[in-house]
Amino acid sequence: MKPQIQAVTAEPVIRLDDIQRHFGPVHALKSVSFSLFAGKALALVGESGCGKTTCARIIARLDKPTAGRLLFRGQDRTARGASKDERMYRKDVQMVFQDPFSSLNPAFTINHHIARPLQLHGGDKPKAERDEDIAKLLESVGLDPAVTRQKFPHELSGGQRQRVNIARALAVSPSVLVADEPTSMLDVSIRKDILDLLARVKRENDLAMLYITHDIATAAHVAEEIVVMFAGQMVEWGETDAVLASPKHPYTQLLLSAVPDGGRRFVTGGSARFLEQAEKIRALSRPVSTVVEEVGPNHFMRALVASN
Ligand SMILES: Nc1ncnc2c1ncn2[C@@H]1O[C@H](COP(=O)(O)OP(=O)(O)O)[C@@H](O)[C@H]1O
Numbered sequence: 182m183k184p185q186i187q188a189v190t191a192e193p194v195i196r197l198d199d200i201q202r203h204f205g206p207v208h209a210l211k212s213v214s215f216s217l218f219a220g221k222a223l224a225l226v227g228e229s230g231c232g233k234t235t236c237a238r239i240i241a242r243l244d245k246p247t248a249g250r251l252l253f254r255g256q257d258r259t260a261r262g263a264s265k266d267e268r269m270y271r272k273d274v275q276m277v278f279q280d281p282f283s284s285l286n287p288a289f290t291i292n293h294h295i296a297r298p299l300q301l302h303g304g305d306k307p308k309a310e311r312d313e314d315i316a317k318l319l320e321s322v323g324l325d326p327a328v329t330r331q332k333f334p335h336e337l338s339g340g341q342r343q344r345v346n347i348a349r350a351l352a353v354s355p356s357v358l359v360a361d362e363p364t365s366m367l368d369v370s371i372r373k374d375i376l377d378l379l380a381r382v383k384r385e386n387d388l389a390m391l392y393i394t395h396d397i398a399t400a401a402h403v404a405e406e407i408v409v410m411f412a413g414q415m416v417e418w419g420e421t422d423a424v425l426a427s428p429k430h431p432y433t434q435l436l437l438s439a440v441p442d443g444g445r446r447f448v449t450g451g452s453a454r455f456l457e458q459a460e461k462i463r464a465l466s467r468p469v470s471t472v473v474e475e476v477g478p479n480h481f482m483r484a485l486v487a488s489n
């Protein structure tokens with residue numbers, strides 16, 4: 182076997198560089214910068230309204246930043262390119278959405294949902310070969326092709342539908358997968374299975390993955406790196422293990438304190454004291470700050486602005 186030669190610093194597949202997004206008076210993203218690397222996942226974590234989906238839509242080119250740059254393999258893709266490049270980009274960057282129910286067409290079988298992207302991007306193939314590809318894809322996401330192919334979406338559970346959505350995304354051999362709260366509408370009992378599946382398909386397909394969640398406790402299941410966002414700003418980021426083991430920003434600490442985890446103090450979300458403390462921390466975290474502190478190896482937080 183030839184020795185594998187690896188570059189010391191891999192080139193990111195996706196890079197967001199100082200992204201700003203305004204919706205009228207709403208400053209939804211304030212200088213968001215991070216990179217996605219092949220075979221690695223980054224968890225984007227924060228409460229509802231902090232700007233997670235806006236990031237996802239910008240990466241998928243469903244939305245355009247007000248300022249800043251989106252790079253794909255080092256190339257600036259902020260502005261719309263030639264239609265051939267757009268098609269390639271849309272193939273390369275796939276999304277899995279929160280709602281497994283509305284993302285499948287109730288009128289078509291599962292077979293059809295997987296066959297279509299294969300036809301569009303895989304070119305013409307004999308039917309037997311195509312059927313084989315569909316079976317492999319369904320198997321790769323833990324579905325039995327013999328049972329699943331001819332079913333309609335309503336005949337599947339939420340978890341099975343999300344598996345179909347993942348298979349459909351993988352059908353076009355993407356290099357980037359953006360999963361926007363992929364388990365938040367699923368039964369609690371099966372969430373971990375879907376996260377394990379995402380971690381596995383990331384590994385097997387060398388995907389650069391963005392895993393979006395409001396549940397910081399799940400970040401470590403999927404993602405090597407984490408970005409914690411609050412009110413459109415990255416407040417803390419770094420390697421997931423380091424950030425979760427030793428959170429430095431009060432907002433990250435707040436998110437973790439609300440997590441019912443054996444090793445941590447459980448603070449009931451509804452208690453008056455918790456809410457009062459949460460409001461204080463939010464007020465402290467909100468002012469825009471451009472000062473970033475390195476708080477550990479590959480671990481950063483945005484400095485707090487002294488308020489008066
Ligand atoms: N199309 C839009 N028009 C106006 N405001 C928007 C639009 N999309 C998002 N926003 C606002 O931007 C902020 C971030 O939203 P979003 O990215 O959906 O957050 P998250 O996914 O973290 O819940 C919110 O204040 C939201 O109301």
Ligand SMILES: [Mg+2]
Binds near residue numbers: 233234235
């Ligand atoms: Mg969202």
